[in-house]
Amino acid sequence: MKGQETERVGSLDFIPSHHPLTPPHTEEDRAIWLRLLRSRRVGVSTFYRLMKEHGDAAAALEALPEIARQAGVSDYQICPQGVIDAELRAGRKQGARLLLRGDPDYPALLAQIDDAPPALWVKGDLSLLERPALAIVGARNASSLGHRFARTLSRDLGAEGFAIASGLARGIDASAHEAALDTGTLAVLAGGLDQIYPAENTALYHSMAESGLLLSEQPFGMKPFARHFPMRNRIVSGLARATIVVEAAARSGSLLTAGNALDQGREVMAVPGHPFDARSAGCNILLRDGATLIRSARDVIDTLAAASPLAQTAMTTPQEAIPVPAAPAETRTLADHAALHREILSRLSGAPLPEDDLIRDLGVAPERASAEILNLELDGRIARKPGGMLALG
Numbered sequence: 001m002k003g004q005e006t007e008r009v010g011s012l013d014f015i016p017s018h019h020p021l022t023p024p025h026t027e028e029d030r031a032i033w034l035r036l037l038r039s040r041r042v043g044v045s046t047f048y049r050l051m052k053e054h055g056d057a058a059a060a061l062e063a064l065p066e067i068a069r070q071a072g073v074s075d076y077q078i079c080p081q082g083v084i085d086a087e088l089r090a091g092r093k094q095g096a097r098l099l100l101r102g103d104p105d106y107p108a109l110l111a112q113i114d115d116a117p118p119a120l121w122v123k124g125d126l127s128l129l130e131r132p133a134l135a136i137v138g139a140r141n142a143s144s145l146g147h148r149f150a151r152t153l154s155r156d157l158g159a160e161g162f163a164i165a166s167g168l169a170r171g172i173d174a175s176a177h178e179a180a181l182d183t184g185t186l187a188v189l190a191g192g193l194d195q196i197y198p199a200e201n202t203a204l205y206h207s208m209a210e211s212g213l214l215l216s217e218q219p220f221g222m223k224p225f226a227r228h229f230p231m232r233n234r235i236v237s238g239l240a241r242a243t244i245v246v247e248a249a250a251r252s253g254s255l256l257t258a259g260n261a262l263d264q265g266r267e268v269m270a271v272p273g274h275p276f277d278a279r280s281a282g283c284n285i286l287l288r289d290g291a292t293l294i295r296s297a298r299d300v301i302d303t304l305a306a307a308s309p310l311a312q313t314a315m316t317t318p319q320e321a322i323p324v325p326a327a328p329a330e331t332r333t334l335a336d337h338a339a340l341h342r343e344i345l346s347r348l349s350g351a352p353l354p355e356d357d358l359i360r361d362l363g364v365a366p367e368r369a370s371a372e373i374l375n376l377e378l379d380g381r382i383a384r385k386p387g388g389m390l391a392l393g
Contacts, residue, residue, distance in 0.1 A: 023102035024057065031084050033057040033100055037118050038079040038087070038219065039064060041377070044115045045384045049374050053367075071341075071375035090220035096123040096193055105129060113238040113264045114386070117217035120235075121193045124213035128184045133163040133239045134300065135261070137254045138172025138246035139279045146172060146247040146279065149271060151179040153244065156297035158183025165239045167232055168205065168214075170198050172246045172254075177204055181211055186239060189216040190232040191224035215239075233257040234264075234386075241304060242267035244294060248282030255282045258291070263386060267307055269294045340364065340372045345381065345392070352389035 024030045036057045037047050042064070050060035061078055068076030091098055099106045099120045107129045110116055122129075136154055138146060154164045154176040164180035166173040168187040177185045187208050191197055193216040196205045208214055217235065218228065233256050237243045243261035245268070248254035258268045270291040273280020287293055292303045340362070347358055359369040373390065376382040383393040 023100040023106075029057070030098070030100060031081075031088065032061060034087065034098070034119055035079050035081065035084045036061045036064075038083060040076065040079070041068075041380060043377075043384070044118060046374060046377050047118050049370065049377075053371065053374070067375055087219050090194070091121060094123060094194055094220065096121050097126065107239055109133070109241070110235065110238040113234065114388075115234060116238065117235060120215055120217055121220070122213060122215050123193055124209050125184070125211065126213065128163045128186055128213045131161065131163040131184060132241055133165045133186060135165045135236050135240035135243040135257065136172065136176035136246060137166055137233075137236065137243065137248075137257050139248055139252065139254065140169055140171035140173075141279065142171040142175070142247050143277070143279055146271075147175045150175040150246045153246070153294075153297055153300075154179035154185075155183070157300060158185075160297065160301060165236050167229075167236050167253075167257075168197075168201055168208075169253075170200060174201055174204060176246075177208065177212070181207055185212040187212065187214050188232050188235045188239070189214060189218070189224070190228040192216055192218045192220045192222040194220050195223055197224050229253055230256055234260045237261040237266060238264055240266065241307070242269055242300065244300065245270045245283050245286060245291075247271070247273060247279045248286075249278055250281040250285060252282050255286070258286055260386075267292065267303060269300060269303060271295075340368070341376060344369070344372060344376060348382065348390060348392050350391055352385045352391045355388045355390050358390060 024033050036042060036050065039061070042050065050064070051057065054060040054063055064078050065076050088098070099122055101111055101116055101118050101120075105126060106120065110120075134157055136150060138150060142150070150172045158164055158180040163184040163186055164176050165186045165188065166176045168174070168177065168189060177187055185208065187205075189195065189197070193214055196202050205214070215235065217231070218224075222228075224232075230253070233253055237257050237260040240261070243258055243266060245254050245258055258270075261268050268286060268291045270283040270286040271294050272287055273283050275284065292299070294300055294303075343362060344358070347353070347361060355373070358373075359366050362369050373382060376393075377384060381393045383391050385391055
């Protein structure tokens, strides 16, 4: 099963997905980049939109209070500098490194996805980011056969030179990580880099900090909440040339990860299971819908050898720096803003709508519509969904 290559990066519609922003180089500018990202109601998509409209993080940060005021938020405050200083100190204390999108060491394949993390904390063996990675995911309550297959597959693929990526969850994730400790494995955490979850994987966490690589886009001290796991899953699949599902229920995070892989233009593979075993229902659904059936590491390698040019060349795509134009001066009145806000909200519902369709239907200049959509995002009245979709917040 193969996804389609996308040309969108967050909200930067005119920038091809393999061209990240120019990252800041001074420590002060890197802190400003992080401060923008950590400010209230600035998620990944909003971060990219602000960078597009204001040219750099410092200008976007300065504009944030006025943007929020125009959206009706009178008490908006940007992230305090002290919070960023504390996060950077925690990173140094943990022996972690902060990678910003566009940095030379930022994972090249991850940089290509629509919503690549603008900032990523990493700890461990950074050389693993230079190796081709495969994601192995599956059920938390996996069967004995599922665990055995995951370990064998992980070990065999590691011996072929692949790094194994997963989410450090119990079950299939943990088995895949454990089997690849000697050959190279990457774990993406849902919470901060210092938050071990689940607690039963504490020993595995410390082993990976020594011989593998731990990654997180969350600040230190952030405990994982339910909303963080889908965010984590997009990074797991984004790091990898292919996502392999070993066992998964019909409704599971593993299927969400597989869906992310498709959206990111990556291969999806699945291990078949007995029709009566609910833990294999998700894999069988994937196979029915076109995923590649996997029986061994050889099947994975053969599939990748026949993969599309995107899957074969994405690892070596150069990270070119693309300048971001500044937004034009604002001359409209607050009444104009309010009228367009009402028009935007009247055209949205709980069902996601493509942003391009909304902008076209509004009949105003795209840059004006985009600015007001951003205002409503900051106010929490619009929620951005994967694939450039919008819905009421």
